[in-house]
Amino acid sequence: MASPAPSPDLPVTLADIRAAARRIEGAVVHTPTMRSGTLSELTGADVYLKFENLQFTASYKERGALNKLLLMDTATRERGVIAASAGNHAQGLAYHGARLGIPVTIVMPVPTPTIKVMQTEGHGATIVLHGETFDDAFRHALELAQARSLTFVHPFDDAEVIAGQGTVALEMLGDAPMIDTLIVPIGGGGLMSGVGTAARALWPHIELVGVQAELYPSMYCRLGGHDLPSSGDTIAEGIAVKEPGRLTAEILARIVDEILLVPEAEIETAVSLFLQIEKTVVEGAGAAGLAALLAHPERFKGKTVGLILTGGNIDTRLLANVLLRDLVRSGRLARLRIQLQDRPGALYAVARLFDKHQVNIIEVSHQRIFTALPAKGLFADIECEARDAAHLQRLVEDLKAEGFPVRPVETR
Known part of the structure; x- marks a missing residue:
């Protein structure tokens, strides 16, 4: 697809993004953009990484939240702000709100993991737990905003938030102007709206590719006229958005070349590769760009690709599961079911073969009762x-x- 021409009448402009960059300078980290030789060799593309997981709250979301707060007048700041979020937007808003002396209220669904509640409270926010889903929390946040005269800060469908997110592109293309393709995760669309607007204005022929988890293809459906469900358990919670923004959809329809969908297995592999190769922790949403490279290698072969590691907030237990599952997929970790005769020395004979091949035994379990084998079998x-x-x-x-007789025990 040919790159859309830059449009002078977009809701957010390069001038807005440059102004946001001046506004937030010094209060957010100018994160490094670095070439990954190993990932370049692995994927066939020339890969540059923007480490937004190194922000204080480990996410680019600080940029848009801070730009929004700094544009508020004194009276608005004193009344306070409110948002509905269980993730990175909550932490970014809470952190910079506390730093600026602005009261912040965050509405989260009741099932939100305790660690996320504690992290957001740790940045000084008042937490309200309401409803079972994000949609419940979102509606309640709007009700509280009206009842308490608070300013609602949308996580993505807001021009000032989008302008703040766009500062990622100014830094990235300033540090690595050779990039000809940007692969950007899309949930609600705020990051791609800002990054894409800036990139298209700076380099009209740059290729802008969005990526969504297969389980949550909401923007893909909105822009492409597809009818696919958005539901399920994804490791990429940060882009698990059922309803994309109105403003972001308008912007992306005019600047994005293509949106790709990636399966869960590729996202998990990408998280694992970032830790193994780059020694950096990246959450599922932040690894979606690399997942697209892994899933569509021919699409990007020979291109100079920029990936944004959008965040690093992943539960440690989940990360451990992802790493172990990736070992299983690569064949480094396995569970073999081996049929034996119930007699002395049978297991020893099997163990000798493991020793011969220098395959390490981690755990052994016998089953004699719950099996369809004969009574003398196990x-x-x-x-x-x-x-x-x-x-x-x-x-x-x-x-x-x-x-x-032996067969692998499948894990998925």
């Missing part, structure tokens, strides 16, 4: 660690050759 589930899939396969072939 199976052992052996969780093990190999160097790679080929290493594991050599062990499996040797087990079969020695007369042991």
